[in-house]
Amino acid sequence: MLPLEQIPTLADIRETHGAIAHMIHRTPVLTCNSIDELTGAKVYFKCENFQKIGAFKMRGASSASLRLSEEEKKRGLTTHSSGNHAQAVALSAKLLGVPAFIVMPENAPAIKKAGVKSYGGNIITCESTIEARERTLEKVRAETGATFIHPYDDYNVIAGQATAVKELIEDAPPLDIVVSPIGGGGLMSGTALCAKYLQPELKVFGAEPELVNDAYRSFRSGTMQFNTRIDTIADGLRTNLGEKTFPIIKSHVDDIFTASEEGIVKAMRLIWERMKIIVESSCSVPLAAMLENPDAFAGKKVGIILTGGNVDLGALPFK
């Protein structure tokens, strides 16, 4: 596959899906009667918490790394991340048989570091500021020649994330709405592109924590807005939109809903208790937004992407 220089087409997404098939799981779509009763809708959950490394990030990292030249691959992959993207890049490198250099802040949870190590990734520790992370990454790139795999603002990554909703549309009955959470916008923009290509009348909604509603404000104002605080429990969604993801979201997403912190924990608990599956707080935001905006979803067939299941069991928000 060649690197994508423009917004992925449907053909690009299809080619990506075929190419990454051996590096990802085709995750199941689950339903839950009691959640349907609570929402008044019929909800189809695309379970990316069962994906390799425990999150959809494996799709984008596979897509981006497979598009490198043989020469680039040999020099390895690098990124800075304290979360699921770090593990996705490390596992992609392992599957390609090349090195991974992961820049992680010194305060990254031990479990995330252990995850990266278990895939054979080299961890380079830095201070926990954005500046230190970017400076350290530059140094690693200069020294190793490794290619930076961006966590979201990259058409190759977006094409990979788009394959989740492709599978959801293929495996669920015809849907009226799909909802994805929004952090940096990689999953959201891939979801919106692919959904509109395959089924133009399908409504595509985003869901975001009220406390970090940069996408909500950007979407409504038409210009990029930024988060002024990051203290949401949904730690995967604290990022601002990117220069590539925002235009796609602006033109392809139908609406964005927000959810309160209390609602996010409530939705997370609901998924754990009723579905018996483990999901991150970040992926509970779409269900929380549904429960807080019932009129937009009542009577509809709704697809929700459950993005990941990597949680620290020693620090859960349940009382």
Add this chain to the structure above:
Amino acid sequence: MLPLEQIPTLADIRETHGAIAHMIHRTPVLTCNSIDELTGAKVYFKCENFQKIGAFKMRGASSASLRLSEEEKKRGLTTHSSGNHAQAVALSAKLLGVPAFIVMPENAPAIKKAGVKSYGGNIITCESTIEARERTLEKVRAETGATFIHPYDDYNVIAGQATAVKELIEDAPPLDIVVSPIGGGGLMSGTALCAKYLQPELKVFGAEPELVNDAYRSFRSGTMQFNTRIDTIADGLRTNLGEKTFPIIKSHVDDIFTASEEGIVKAMRLIWERMKIIVESSCSVPLAAMLENPDAFAGKKVGIILTGGNVDLGALPFK
């Protein structure tokens, strides 16, 4: 179906499976690479945590309640239980359109009471002693004419529980070993009967907490032994074997292994973290027994019945 007066035959189990099909889910069989690496075996998990009411108990309760006469059904079902069996009887009654009278100790967790109520069950509260529970149950039976559905020591219930391993054998590749946890022995005896009917060379093992090892001691001594303490975290396995379950276990189970309390919590955490699914402490005992007795399982294809997923998220054993 007629009530079973003797040990269920393969034909009985097959008939039961067909009859209860509309009252249960056919649950998935999941695998996990990292658990395979840790155990040195290939493990197939039969996920009864995804069963209706969140546990395999729905199979036995359906089987027993479907075998009542029309007259008996009309008078309703009753049982005493603070756990999953209470919900299974309540839902069975709801699906049959008849009343359920569930005797629950006054200290039963609110979430368990709410579960019974959500299926329309009538809760009769009593003191938390066994004597009070049995006395209250007798009173309910006398007043209502409802039929007592025993949680395990009943051939109709055993025939229902046997259908879990039937599905596991049908859905997994040919297994060398199946392992079931042992509480009262309903699941264990059903599992052993059905496994030996379908595949006589298949080894059938039981798993029990060290602290409540009545089945382990009964199996080894050949006579019924009783628990002297019940302070295991595996609250579903605190029961002693019954008069019907023990003889089946004695003659059809190949061996019984025990697990430490620490090992049970470790196995539970492993399933949560690696498989992203929620299981009870009680159903983590077979994996804990495997990890503490690796030589008996190394290199084998092992089926494990994950019995349920009803846990109090506000009181988890993880640090």
